[in-house]
Amino acid sequence: MSALVEIRDLTVAYPTSAGSVVAVENLDLDIGDDEIVGLAGESGSGKSTVALAMMRLLRPPGRVVAGRILVDSENLLDFDLRRLAAWRWRTVSMVFQSAMNALNPVATIFAQFHDVLARHLGLDRQQAKDRAAELLALVGISEDRLDDYPHQLSGGMRQRVVLAIALALEPRLVILDEPTTALDVVVQREILDQILDLKTRLGFSILFISHDLALLSEFADRIGVMLDGRLVEIAATADMLASPRHPYSQKLWQAMPRLASETSVAGR
Amino acid sequence: MSAPPLLDVDRASRTFRVASAFSATRDVPALREVSFRLEAGKTLALVGESGSGKTTCGRAIAGLVALSSGRILLHGRDIAESRGGRARRRYAEAVQMVFQDPFSALNPTHTVRHHLARPLRLHRHRTRELEEEIRRALTGVELDPDKTIGKYPHELSGGELQRVNLARALAVGAELVVADEPTSMLDVSIRRSVLDLMRRLREERGIAFLVITHDIAAAAYLADEIAVMFAGRIVEQGPPADLIGEPRHPYTRLLLAALPKVGARAAERAKDSRTFAVRAEAIRAATRASTAALIEQRPGHFVRGVDSGTADFEN
Numbered sequence: 001m002s003a004l005v006e007i008r009d010l011t012v013a014y015p016t017s018a019g020s021v022v023a024v025e026n027l028d029l030d031i032g033d034d035e036i037v038g039l040a041g042e043s044g045s046g047k048s049t050v051a052l053a054m055m056r057l058l059r060p061p062g063r064v065v066a067g068r069i070l071v072d073s074e075n076l077l078d079f080d081l082r083r084l085a086a087w088r089w090r091t092v093s094m095v096f097q098s099a100m101n102a103l104n105p106v107a108t109i110f111a112q113f114h115d116v117l118a119r120h121l122g123l124d125r126q127q128a129k130d131r132a133a134e135l136l137a138l139v140g141i142s143e144d145r146l147d148d149y150p151h152q153l154s155g156g157m158r159q160r161v162v163l164a165i166a167l168a169l170e171p172r173l174v175i176l177d178e179p180t181t182a183l184d185v186v187v188q189r190e191i192l193d194q195i196l197d198l199k200t201r202l203g204f205s206i207l208f209i210s211h212d213l214a215l216l217s218e219f220a221d222r223i224g225v226m227l228d229g230r231l232v233e234i235a236a237t238a239d240m241l242a243s244p245r246h247p248y249s250q251k252l253w254q255a256m257p258r259l260a261s262e263t264s265v266a267g268r
Numbered sequence: 269m270s271a272p273p274l275l276d277v278d279r280a281s282r283t284f285r286v287a288s289a290f291s292a293t294r295d296v297p298a299l300r301e302v303s304f305r306l307e308a309g310k311t312l313a314l315v316g317e318s319g320s321g322k323t324t325c326g327r328a329i330a331g332l333v334a335l336s337s338g339r340i341l342l343h344g345r346d347i348a349e350s351r352g353g354r355a356r357r358r359y360a361e362a363v364q365m366v367f368q369d370p371f372s373a374l375n376p377t378h379t380v381r382h383h384l385a386r387p388l389r390l391h392r393h394r395t396r397e398l399e400e401e402i403r404r405a406l407t408g409v410e411l412d413p414d415k416t417i418g419k420y421p422h423e424l425s426g427g428e429l430q431r432v433n434l435a436r437a438l439a440v441g442a443e444l445v446v447a448d449e450p451t452s453m454l455d456v457s458i459r460r461s462v463l464d465l466m467r468r469l470r471e472e473r474g475i476a477f478l479v480i481t482h483d484i485a486a487a488a489y490l491a492d493e494i495a496v497m498f499a500g501r502i503v504e505q506g507p508p509a510d511l512i513g514e515p516r517h518p519y520t521r522l523l524l525a526a527l528p529k530v531g532a533r534a535a536e537r538a539k540d541s542r543t544f545a546v547r548a549e550a551i552r553a554a555t556r557a558s559t560a561a562l563i564e565q566r567p568g569h570f571v572r573g574v575d576s577g578t579a580d581f582e583n
Contacts, residue, residue, distance in 0.1 A: 042455035140545070155318065184317035184482045189526040190545045196534055211456045214528040219535075241531050255457040257489035258530070259512055 002073060004172055004205050005031035005054070010067035012049050012058065012229075023049040023062065025229040031173065036199075036206040038220030038237070040213055040252060046229040047209045048097065051175045054207070055094050056084055071173070090120055093166040094175040095159075098182050102162055103150040109136075109161055110146040116168050135164040139194060156187035163195065170202060177209045192219060213252055217241055225249045272344030274476050275306040275329065275444055280338035282324055298324040300500040301338065308443065309474040311466075313487035315523070316497035325497070326446045326480045330365045342444070361391050364437035368449035370429035374421040380406070380432055381417050384439055391440040405439040406432075410465060427458035431465065438475070448480045463490050484523055488512055493568075496520045499556045506569035516571040518580045519555045522548055525581040547581070 012024040024046040031037050039047045052058050054069055056076060068075045071091060079087060096102050103112055113132035117123045123131060133143035139160040150158055159179065166174055176195070180188035196219065199206065210216050216223050217237055224234035225246060233246040244250050282299040299321045306312050314322040327333040329340055331347060340347045342362060350359045367373045374383055384402045403413040409431040421429060430450060437445050447466070451459040463486060469475045481487050487494050488508040495505040496519065504517040515521045526548075537544075560573030 042457055185484075185526040185528075186317060186522060186548050189528075190548065193534065193537070193544055212528065213456075214530045217530050218528050218532050238531075251457055255460050257460060257463065257485050259485050259488055259524075259527070 002070075003030040003032045004035075004072065005029070005207075006068075006070040006073075007050075007054075008068045008070070010050070010053060010069065011065050012046075012053050012062060013065045014062045016061075023229050024053065027067070027229075027231050029224065029231065029234070031205050031207060033172075034199075034203060034205055035222070036208055036220045038216035038223040039207065039209045039226060040211060040216055040223060041226035042211055044228075045226040047226050048177055049229075050226075051094060051177050051207065051209060054092060054175060055088060057094075086120070089116065089166075089171065090169045091171055092173045092175065093169070093171040094177065095162055095166050095179045097178040103158060105150050108147050108149055109153075112161070113146075113165060113168065116165055120169055131168070135168055136161070138167065138198060139164045156183055156191060159183060159187075159191055160194070163191070167198065167202065167204075171204060173205045173207065175207045175209070178211070179208075180215075181210075188215075214258070225252065272341065273305040274308045274343065275478070276339075276341040276344070277302060277304050277325075277329065278339045278341065279303050280325065280328060280340060281336050282328060282333060283336045297500050299328065299335075302497075302500075302502055303338075304495060304502070304505065306444070306476050306478060308476050309470055310493070311470055311477040311479060311491040313479045313481060313491035313494045314497055315481060315484050315487050315494055317482060319499075320497040321500040322480045322497050323448055324500075326365070326448050326478060329444075329478060330363055330446045331359060332365070357391070361440045362443045364440065364442035364445050366430070366433045366437055366445055366447040366450050369453050370426050370433055371421065371453075373433055374429060376421050378420070379417070380419050380421075380424075383432060384436055387436055387440045401439065405435040408438060408469075409435040411435070425458070426454045427462055430454060430462055434465065434469070438469070438473070442475065444476045444478065446478045446480070449482070450479065451486060452481070452483065459486070466490060484512070484527065496523065498552070501572065502562060502570070503555060503572045504570065505562070506566075510566065510569045516565060516569070517555075518551045518574055521581040522551045551580070 007027060007029040010024055010027040011022065014021045014023060027050060029037070039050065041047045049058070049062070053064055056079070058064070064077055069077055076087065110129065110132055113135065114125070114128045117128040117131055129146070132146055136143055136145065141157060141160055145153065153161065180191055183191070208216060208220055220237050222234060223237050223240045224231050225248060226232065227248045233244065233249050240249065244253060279301045280299055280303070281297070281301055284296045284298055285293060286296050287293045302325055304312060314325060316322045324333060328335055334348070342359060347359055350356050381402060384405055385398055388398060388401055402417060406413040406416055411428060411431050416424065416428065424432065434445070451462050454462060466477055467490060470477060479487065479490055491508060493505065494508050494511050495502045496511070496517065497503065498519050504511060504515065504520045511520065512524065515524055554574050558572065558574050562570045562572045565571050
């Protein structure tokens, strides 16, 4: 059986007047059913570009110049726009970096659910309302918030709403790009535990992009490390913890100060 | 009597009046009777979640926000009285701020030279040795003057920009630097080096730092003392070893319990995700409601009381 996602030899480039800038180079990556794959690296390493390529959301002039992205054995780079519109969000959805600002500030929470539910499932207003209430309950928000505007919710609640919208069509894969970077640790923990809880109940795979290796080590089954557009190392989380091979992986581990009780792990 | 401390914050309070076109005007207390002292060459970290009041506290000390009540004393002088003229300028030299976003803190149309020359010209009146002083300031923050002095902000990395911001603060002779989340927007691999630079500046030049952060691990790495803030109050304060080794306040324990732990498997605790959120909210509610005083439970380790029976975490 093949993996849910198979990325082969993916190269993404941004042509500029000074020549082509390669953002992702010859990347191979598999994501299995029900698997959580973590992707670490710093800004500019290409990890968000991988996510955008997987959603076919690269901004021109950026484009995939080589490789394949197979999801369920279909190369999504071959999809025409109509096919893509039906496929996107239903098979793969994404929670963007600083997702709390991803909501439309002048539309109610319900209007944002309605957008997705009407377009993809053709639900009428009442059906959409019921489904939106159900989805909000899933992330622990009361349905009387449906008529609120984004600014009436806290950052953590907005993040949960975005997550609920990402789960609206029960996708096979959810891409989380730095989903909690703008939140404090307590809210981060609450939301991530909730994502894990939902994953157990609904069953989906996760590509989790973060610069925080400690966080990834709690959630991911495997962790990949990106540097300058290349995946320099990928290993099961336990192996990545015990013996990171690539010098850059080791450097990333040392970069974050940790509490004294943890220095035995981090102080390599 | 011994000399007054560099910084003495004495029951500082600040209430913001929030006016809305749609609802009644409300008073939001952002800072409630916060007191602490900071000596030259020491670092105090204010740790807490968004809305805890830590940033308001930092901005009040930098003179950007006026207090509703209480006092902030620098070398024993109330900063509210150093308005206008020389007193104001002396204060602005002594207390400098470094902001979270290094990319927007500098003017994109000017070079590093301009960013350092301007404060030097404003605060020092000699311009003859200006170029030399700029180069010295850059060297002091581990930047190569030949490579950086003529560059524009977009040509530098976040870490380099934050060093320029530190250089700018120190060039005018800052004794106290208020740093609001100085590393949270930097790439992980360079955060440590910026923290290390701050440690070195403290040791070699006796600069005092007030660091505002939500990252308790960074606070422990950098600070001599940590004050945990919640709902405008300090709930626990002490040296990192005590505060993290033996946290006494439930809110401090909540913060520590929420930190990602290397290799701890989240899947094994997901079953009780609701429990974590419920306990977290119970602790927040109890902490918000408590008006108990801050009590020195051990030398240098202060803890505010909470009602017994409050939800709690083991550490």
